[in-house]
Amino acid sequence: MKAPREIQNIAIIGAGESGTGAALLARHLGMTVYLSDAGRISDKYKEKLLQNGIACQEGTHQLEKILETDVVIKSPGVPDKSPVVQKALESGVSVISEIEFASWYTTKPIVAITGTNGKTTTTALTGHIFTTAGIRTGIGGNIGRSFAELVMHDEQYETYVLEVSSFQLDGCYTFAPDIAILTNITPDHLDRYDYKFENYIASKFRIAQSQKPDQVFVYCADDEATVTNLPKFAIQSRKIAFSALKEPEEGAYLLNENEFIVKINTMDTMIIKDFKLKGTHNAYNSMAAAIAARIHEIRQEKIKEAFSDFRGVEHRLESVATIGGIEFINDSKATNVNSVIYALSSIKRPIVWIAGGVDKGNDYSALHDLVKTYVKAIVCLGKDNSKLLDEFTGMVDVIADTHNMEQAVKTAYSLASKGDAVLLSPACASFDLFENYEDRGNQFKFWVRQL
Structure with missing residues (x-):
């Protein structure tokens, strides 16, 4: 469909894949673009923006520039409750997604x-x-x-x-x-x-x-x-x-x-x-x-x-390697409880389960029966594993507390036996220790291959 009205000036909040893509399309269409990110813009996106003549600001937002635009595009990672988004809405500026x-x-x-x-x-x-x-x-x-x-x-x-x-x-x-x-x-x-x-x-x-x-x-x-x-x-x-x-x-x-x-x-x-x-x-x-x-x-x-x-997608129940008869499975994209239900149900052997990260309000009770049936040990991986430790301590023979991927993989390997599976299926977001779920999955694969 066509744009509901002519747009000349556009502001973009967030400079990840979505925000950078929106900036590139806007510039391609001849619009004036202001793009800012409250954090650091990755080199990959900064280079792409500068190559296309798009100035970007990191570490802050200039509210006056945002409020004088026709439309604000909010990147998915920016919450609606963000002060800069709320200010735009209060001023009557349309806030939309890149999609x-x-x-x-x-x-x-x-x-x-x-x-x-x-x-x-x-x-x-x-x-x-x-x-x-x-x-x-x-x-x-x-x-x-x-x-x-x-x-x-x-x-x-x-x-x-x-x-x-x-x-x-x-x-x-x-x-x-x-x-x-x-x-x-x-x-x-x-x-x-x-x-x-x-x-x-x-x-x-x-x-x-x-x-x-x-x-x-x-x-x-x-x-x-x-x-x-x-x-x-x-x-x-x-x-x-x-x-x-x-x-x-x-x-x-x-x-x-x-x-x-x-x-x-x-x-x-x-x-x-x-x-x-x-x-x-x-x-x-x-x-x-x-x-x-x-x-x-x-x-x-x-x-x-x-x-x-068709062979499936990376980081979704991806078999990484079998070492000493132990299969290592990368399910890093499992960022919620329901995904873990699928994973635990699909592996028909004893499991050492690596879980944890940024909890999104998870209710882990739906996992109890599956954990009791299939999981022999749990390796918690995150900055703060207290919720997982409180939930599952006593439900399995061993539950470990780890804070980086190298430690998690080595601990899981030590707890597994021939014929078992080590499953990374976190049930949580990745942003406490990793850039995203891909980074988490890639680090898992790297450390598995170092065993």
């Missing part, structure tokens, strides 16, 4: 994927299917390149496949993807939502809030929070479900752990067998991606070809 901004400057079809868990795998798989089918696809958003930087090269793409987080959706008002996928909703990031699950749920449903009747909303019919709250939101788009428990009127359903069916009205029914990603949670991701592909009228043989060679 919203970029969507104004492309008319290409968009598949947008959100959800507490599975959104990265579903995005990567959907993008892989589209690319296998020969469609020039821009894959990004909350993974890889920002949507704004992709749109800067809009002529290169025929469609976009985007992972979109709740923080990005909070700044969306007109964003209307042609296909919106909601994988599931479980409590996460509650520290950003006043510790109210209903606020987080509302954020996730924003992915479909502006959709029109000729667009599609894809959701999990087995997810309680999604199904219970769906009637509360005035979603105008066509609704298509996927399920492992029942056959929807239109959508996808799991026949067994190795086979599912996709049936879209007006199209032939398609059967997918022996898909590479294992586990019920990955079956859900696979069904959602297949629905998007079929709606996009990608041929069955291309969809099946893409499923046959």
Whole structure:
């Protein structure tokens, strides 16, 4: 869609992937750009900004410059309660997300994927299917390149496949993807939502809030929070479900752990067998991606070809190495309790579990039975592990307190035996000790390879 009004001056708060991408697109469109970050701007982004003639300020925000602009773009990591954001809102300046901004400057079809868990795998798989089918696809958003930087090269793409987080959706008002996928909703990031699950749920449903009747909303019919709250939101788009428990009127359903069916009205029914990603949670991701592909009228043989060679995403149940009969598994992207449930349930052997980081208001009680059944030892990894130690002490034979990755890996190795798995599945954000979950996962892999 087009921008709701002409924009000449723009301010951007936060200079990470999202903010830098927004600045590049704005400059490309001929706008005057002011970009600032309360912290230090990484060399990677600073170099890219300066190469494109964009001045950036770090360590502070000049409020007067922000308030004299037409629109403020807030990076996902900047909370709505940030003083500079509140000042802009109080002054009547529009504050939006980079996703919203970029969507104004492309008319290409968009598949947008959100959800507490599975959104990265579903995005990567959907993008892989589209690319296998020969469609020039821009894959990004909350993974890889920002949507704004992709749109800067809009002529290169025929469609976009985007992972979109709740923080990005909070700044969306007109964003209307042609296909919106909601994988599931479980409590996460509650520290950003006043510790109210209903606020987080509302954020996730924003992915479909502006959709029109000729667009599609894809959701999990087995997810309680999604199904219970769906009637509360005035979603105008066509609704298509996927399920492992029942056959929807239109959508996808799991026949067994190795086979599912996709049936879209007006199209032939398609059967997918022996898909590479294992586990019920990955079956859900696979069904959602297949629905998007079929709606996009990608041929069955291309969809099946893409499923046959897709290998998953880095930092999500990624097998790193087997040393002394002990398998080390990198699940650094598991930043909430529900992700850890998937991980512990999928490993059919004794587990030494590495967990911890920045707690986001987690309720660990849902993990108790799994920990008692599968976990032989826990290695806590974080600046402050007191909550984990209080929660699980006495539930396993050994629980260790560590404060860097080298120590955590070596401790886990010493506690594991041949035939066990060492699983990094933190249930927490990474920002106490690491730049992000990728840095945490990469450090895990580095220290495993030093054993």
